[in-house]
Amino acid sequence: MSDPLLLTPGPLTTSATVKQAMLHDWGSRDAAFIAMNRRVRKRLVSLADGEGTHVCVPVQGSGTFAVEAAIGTLVPREGKLLVLVNGAYGRRMVQIARIIGRACTSIETAEDVPVSPEALDGALAADVAISHVAVVQCETTSGLLNPIEAVAAVCARHGRKLLIDAMSAFGALPLEARQTPFDALMASSNKCLEGVPGMGFVIVRKDSLQAAEGNAHSLSLDLFAQWRGFEQNDQWRFTPPTHVIAAFDQALDEHAAEGGVAGRGARYRRNMHILLEGMAAYGFESLLPAALQAPIIVTFRMPADPRFVFDAFYDGLRQRGYVIYPGKLTVADSFRIGCIGRLGEAEMRGAVAAVGEMLNELRVRSGAPHQGEGLVA
């Protein structure tokens, strides 16, 4: 067991049993494999509380493939998308819309500021051409939790459709169709559901999908055609990621055994507290106030001490068995440590101890950032 622990936004550390589930070969028409597809799709719909209204359409590839499939299939060619942006994943949805030729506008807030339901309300009132709104639930760029219930309520009031990039939250933070009305949510196998990478999926309103025939810009990322394939025979149109699905099926068993979304979210929250308290004891400061911090990944400001050299810090942690993640912010010099994946109290305490060893090794007395300076441009 020499694999490092991945304290990153994904791919993540998986359980031994999830890895073991991949030690078989399946034919794509194998009855056991077909039953597995049916089971996985059904469970994902039920995690989103979408039975009767929503269906799950998986797509081969990483999470971005599912986001691109959802935008390309659900936003009609004459439609218009408004993206609420406060980080790299919001910006990515704007880029997707531009590349596939959908009219697109955005409302941008800083990376440490939640998206604004009030600004959305004004934009939807002012522009009747906007057919769809897209938002990221947890912006993994910073670790910030966006107010998606309020966003969903504004969209519902204006009769516009909502697409939620729930990639880094689904399975650990609640997102239920009856509570938070959405047209589609996009997520993947390898984040909070703790499967291995290789499959994205979209949980989408059946009536919206039925109305989306012919919209897609792409053959392989056409959610309508992919769905029709599953409806006909529970098979994938093109080569399925068989081992990924088998691992995901096992990962969903383990998710249920842990107490579903509530149980998984509680473990991640404990992980986050161990991390925040341990890092604070060394003087580190996290970017976000507690009210905005999702229990997924934490952004820490870069220490002021010039002896803190991030690459050396990173390499030393890696040698000790912990992989962290560089910052992705434009507002502040930072790095990130994740609290998701198959990690618990012992692993988080181990990571915090390794940070302490590295501070000693680098002769850094405190992890405190420049005081009073606030964000660096």
Ligand SMILES: *Cc1c(COP(=O)(O)O)cnc(C)c1O
């Ligand atoms: C991980 C992630 C994605 C998808 O990234 P891939 O690298 O394509 O899997 C999309 N949105 C958010 C918020 C994410 O965290």
